[in-house]
Amino acid sequence: MPELPDVQVFKQYVDSTSLHQTIRKIDLRSPELLGDVSAEELKQHLLDHSIHASRRHGKYLFLRLDNSASVVLHFGMTGFPVYFLNQESAPDHIRLLLTFSSGYYLAYDCRRKLGLIDLAGNEQDFIDSKELGIDAFSEHFTYKTLKDLLKNKKGSIKSTLMNQKIIAGIGNIYSDEILFQSGIHPKSCAGALDDSRLKHLYNEIKRVFQQSIQSLASTRAFPKEFLLPNREPGAECPLCGGNIVKQTISSRSSYFCNQHQTDIS
């Protein structure tokens, strides 16, 4: 379930393995994942070129090539990148496979085919075409930005946080985590949160993402006071001892504490 922290870790992974290597071969095994680019065009841009930088916006990862175009990857529910040398280490559902001149491979694996492989001449134009909002981990995402974005919003705070056109990067899992840490009920009206709650929310977005990126990148051990390891109905709330309950909110299953996330504003 790659949301912002997962994709940030993918970015770090690609940065530390795959930059500045000439691509000798490209094997597109699931062309149905292509966006507005043809297989031919993609191959043309990749072959004999290299990735010289990467950038993440929300849940999208851009691999910037040395010819100024960028490969765009979206990981859907089940996607991830794998860098490997021996075939025994190859993942099971490779959709795109790059072979570097070093002999190493970079695979885009996606068990369920709910991802996207695309090519962007200009990354900002791509972001605009998807109407993506500001990245939730960007330094330009300030408290004031959040306050302005939520002002006058009529929907629940959960569905608002998950709306990629308002803020990019937050999905079902992390909206639950952020609201849990902020002590805000997921059904609270987004536009009705007072300054104190908004401040909490802002701080927790930053803190949860920073902590999660750290946990995913190293030990994968999330802090035990996170909701994530306790995300099942009937579990004991690690913050207050209440009960974790499951409820469908904006047609997604949400988990929250029935004790410290009770009041709906």
Add this chain to the structure above:
DNA sequence: AATATTGTTCAGCA
């Protein structure tokens, strides 16, 4: 075998 899973997109409604 039916159900749950998630991000995106789109139909439908006020």
Add this chain to the structure above:
DNA sequence: GTGCTGAACAATAT
């Protein structure tokens, strides 16, 4: 057009 909700879709595990 705008803002919002809910459902469809992909493929697989349980």
